[in-house]
Amino acid sequence: MTEFSTNQDLDPAKLRNAFGVFPTGVVAVAAEVDGSPTGLAASSFTSVSLDPPLVSFSVANTSKTWPDLRRAKHLGVTILADHHGEVCRQLAGPVERRFDGVAIKASDDGAVTLDEGLAQFDTTIYREVEAGDHIIVLLELHAVEHPQAGNPLIFHRSGFGKLAV
Numbered sequence: 001m002t003e004f005s006t007n008q009d010l011d012p013a014k015l016r017n018a019f020g021v022f023p024t025g026v027v028a029v030a031a032e033v034d035g036s037p038t039g040l041a042a043s044s045f046t047s048v049s050l051d052p053p054l055v056s057f058s059v060a061n062t063s064k065t066w067p068d069l070r071r072a073k074h075l076g077v078t079i080l081a082d083h084h085g086e087v088c089r090q091l092a093g094p095v096e097r098r099f100d101g102v103a104i105k106a107s108d109d110g111a112v113t114l115d116e117g118l119a120q121f122d123t124t125i126y127r128e129v130e131a132g133d134h135i136i137v138l139l140e141l142h143a144v145e146h147p148q149a150g151n152p153l154i155f156h157r158s159g160f161g162k163l164a165v
């Protein structure tokens with residue numbers, strides 16, 4: 001059995017490595033803000049509740065995009081497909097190029113989703129919970145589409161992978 005030593009130095013790099021052992025999917029959280037598509041990639045997405053329908057993701061307190069994004073009436077959430085590795089990097093890169101060459105749709109309420117995602121959700125912010133250096137954002141679902149067959153993009157140990165089916 002693993003022995004836990006006390007007073008471990010839980011430095012961020014060590015924690016990041018340990019957290020990265022847990023594989024996740026990746027979503028794009030996006031909306032039209034002041035007429036421009038605005039958004040980011042997030043691997044912290046998870047389903048939370050069926051009634052009411054809720055999902056969550058965590059956003060860093062340092063995010064420059066979140067203060068704009070949270071002003072949108074509705075937020076789109078798209079589950080990225082396994083061919084979205086580059087798109088995902090782009091959604092985490094320079095703000096002005098995040099949606100270059102990416103096929104997107106905006107709803108009347110401003111939720112932005114990616115056409116080629118595996119599933120798309122139309123959401124509004126249900127609650128924001130302070131959580132250390134992140135904010136846990138609970139999103140209420142208003143509509144869901146999952147038209148695409150296919151496999152999700154997997155984020156694991158800081159790299160992208162695919163499901164071995």
Ligand SMILES: Cc1cc2nc3c(=O)[nH]c(=O)nc-3n(C[C@H](O)[C@H](O)[C@H](O)COP(=O)(O)O)c2cc1C
Nearest residue numbers: 040041042043044058059060063064065091092155
């Ligand atoms: C695979 C992947 C997953 C990410 N997951 C998150 C996340 O869950 N929460 C978060 O705040 N940032 C996450 N990021 C970083 C954001 O996409 C973005 O780069 C970061 O928020 C900085 O940009 P901003 O200042 O516009 O928010 C992730 C990046 C990548 C590539």
